[in-house]
Amino acid sequence: MTTLTQIGKQAKAAARKLASLDTATKNKGLFSMADALIANQQVILTANKQDLANANEMPKKFLDRLMLNEQRITDMANGLRSIAQLPDPTAEIDRGWINADGLQIIQRRVPLGVIGIIFEARPNVTADATGLTFKSGNAVILRGGKEAIQTNLAIAKILRDALTQIELPADAVQMVSDPGHESAQEMMNLTGYIDVLIPRGGHGLIQRVVKTATVPVIETGAGNCHVYVDRDAKLDMATAITVNAKVQRPSVCNAAEKLLIHRQVAPTFLPVIAKALIKHGVQLRGDEAACQIVPEISPATKEDWDTEYNDLIMAVKVVDSLDEAITHINDHSTHHSETIITDNLERGRQFQEQIDSACVYVNASTRFTDGGMFGFGAEIGISTQKLHARGPMGLSQLTTIKYEITGNGQIRK
Template sequence: MMETLVKMGQAGKQAARQLALLSTATKNQALIAMAQALEAQTTAILAANQADLQAAETMPAKFVDRLKLTPQRIADMAAGLRQVAQLADPVAKYDHGWVTKDGLQIMQRRVPLGVVGIIFEARPNVTVDATALTFKSGNAVILRGGKEAIQTNTCLVSILQHTLTAQGLPAAAVQLVEDTSHASAEAMMKLNDWIDVLIPRGGKGLIQRVVQTATVPVIETGAGNCHVYLDRQADEAMAVAIVVNAKVQRPSVCNAAEKLLLHREAAARLLPPVAKALLAHGVELRGDQRACQLVPEIKPATPADWDQEYNDLIMAVKVVDSLDEAIEHINRHSTHHSEAIITPELARGQAFQQQIDSACVYVNASTRFTDGSEFGFGAEIGISTQKLHARGPMGLAQLTTTKYEITGNGQVRG
C-alpha cells in the first residue's frame, strides 16, 4: 500500500509543479469543461451511486442522505465548478511589497500549498468540491474516500481525469486512493515527503483519528456541536424560524444546530412555540429540568448530551440564567464551529460575538449559513475549527500560503 501511495505522491508533486504555473484562463477553461463532463455523464454517475446505495442499505438514514446523489445534486456540483471558475485566482497575487533600508525589494507572494491530501467519509460531493478548489488554487489533490462511496468516487474521478487529459493537463492533478482500508488511511497520514497538508472531512471520530495519528501537517475540520441561544428579548417568530431552519433543514450536516439555549426570562414565552415547531418536524427533544417542566414532551437530557453531535433530528435544550452563562456553557461544550444568538439588543449580540470562541458566530441568523458557497467562496474544502493557518469555511485563499521574493543589486549584510 505504501508503495502505491508513494507513486501517487510523486505523480502529485509533479502535477503540482505544472499546476502552479498555469494561467487563470487555462484553469477556468478546464473547470468549465469538468462541469460539462459531469452533466454529460449524469446517467453513469447515478448508476455508480446506486451501486453504492444498494451496498449501504443497512447504514443509518443520515449517512445515506450524505451518500445519495440526484440529478439536482450533480447539477449543483457542476454549478460549483463554474462558480469557482468565476472566482478570483489567489495564485501569483502579491499581498505586500516594500523596500528595506538596505535597498532590498521584498515582495510577499501567494503560492499553492502543493499536494493536498483529503480523507473523507460518505459525501461524493467532496470529490468534486475538493478538485475544483485545489485545481483553481494550483494544488494537486489525493483523495481517500470511504468504502461507502467507492463506486461513485471512482466514477467521478475518472470523469475529471479524462477531462484534464483532454485539456492537455496532468491527470494526476486529482487522484483517488482506491484502497478504502484503515491501513491506506494510516499510510496516507505518514506520507510526509509527498503530501504537504492533510484535511480530514467527516465525523468527530475520523477527524480525531487523523489529528492524533498523522505526521503530515493537518488542518482540523468541522465536527459541529452548534448552538442557538435565545436571549431574553428574542422575537418569537424569528426564534421559531431560525431554530427550525438550523435544526431541520439538513440535520446530518456539521452546521446544523444541535443545542438550544434559552434565557430564563424568555423560556416560558419561547420554548413552548419553538418546541411545538420542532416536534412537528419529528425532532426528539432532550432537556434539563427547567426545560422538561415547561414542555412535557421533552425527555431528560444526560450529561453526555451537551457534548454530542447528533447529525440527526435530535436537539438538547437548556435554560440558562444569563447571557454570561450561555457564553460559558457554549465555550465549554461546543466544537468551536458555529453558534448563534437571537436578540434585538445589538450590544448583547456583539458581546456574544466577541466572547464566543468559535469559527463563525451569528446574530439573528441560522448556523446553516456556515458554508463556502453561502460565504461567496464557491465550493469549500472544509470548515476549519482550529486557529492556525485557516479558520471557518476554507475556500481558495485558504489553500495557499505565502513566500517572500527578495531582489537586490549586490547587497551583503554588515
C-alpha cells in the same frame, strides 16, 4: 498497485507544474473536466450501479448519498464550471513594501502544494474537491470510502484523461485505488508529500484523522452549535431562528444542537419555542428548570451538552445570565457557530466578543455558516480549528504565502 509513496511523488511533481499555470489555462482544465464528465456519464453510471449493487445492504440514507444519476453528474460538471468563474487566489499579491535596506519584498499567494482528502461514500466529492484544489493550483490525492470505489475510480479516470487531452498533468488528480484502512493510515503519515490533509465526513472519521495523522490536518465540520435566547429577545424572532437553526437541515454541522434561554424569559418563551420545535418533530431534552417549565422535555444527561446529534434532537438549558451562557458555550461548544437573539446592543456585542467560535451571530440562524452563503462561491469544508483557516474555507484557504525579495546586491551588516 501504485504505492502511496509513488502517488505522493507523482502529486509533488504535478504540483510543481500546476503552480506555474496561469489562470486561463487552469480554467481551460476545469471546462475540459466538466465536458468529460458529461460525455462519459454512461461510464460513471455503470460503475455507480456496480457500487450500489455491492452496497445494497446499507441504509437508504447511505445509498442515496452514494447514488448518481444524470442530474447529479450534470451538477458535478456545473460545479467545475462555476469554479472556473471564481477569482484565482494565486493571482493575488497580498502586499509589498521596501525594507530599510532597499529590498523589495512581495508577499504573494501560492498553492499549498499537495492536498490530501479522505472522505466517505459521496462520489460527488471527487469532482468537487478536484475543482477547488485544481483552481487553487494544488495537486490532490483522494481517498474515498470503499463503497464508492468503482464510481470514484471512474470519475477520477475521466478527470485525468480530460487533463491529459489538453496537455495538463493528469497527476493533478489521483484516487487511491485501495480503499482499505491501511491506505488511509498511510496517507495520514505521508510526511514530505502531503502539505495538508482534510478529512471530510462523520465525526468518527475526522477524529481518527486528527488524532493519528502526522501530516498537517485541517479539522472540519464538528458542530455542537448553540442558540442563546437572551432576556431582551423578540419572541417571534427567537422562535423562527431556533426552529430554522434546528430543523431546516438537522444533519449538517451548522445546525443548532443546544438552546440556552435566559431565566427571566424562560417561562414565557420556552413553552412557545418548545411547541414550535415539537411540531417539527424535534425531541427535546433539558435541564431541571427546562423540564419544569415544559413537561414534554425529558431530562438531559451530562453527555448531552457535548453531543452533536445531527438529528431532530435539541437540549435546552435555562441560564441565569449572559455570562453563564457565554461560559457554558465556551466550555461545551466545538467552536463552530453560535447565535444570540437579543435586542440589546451591548449584550450582543459582549456575546460576539467573548464567544470563542469561528462564527458568532447576533439575530440570525447558525445555518448561514457556509462558503456559499458567505459569498465565497464554493467551499471545501468548515474549519473548526484556529490554525491556518477558521470557518468556511474557500479557494484562498487552499493557498499559503511566499515572499519574493529582490535586491541589487544587499548583504546583511
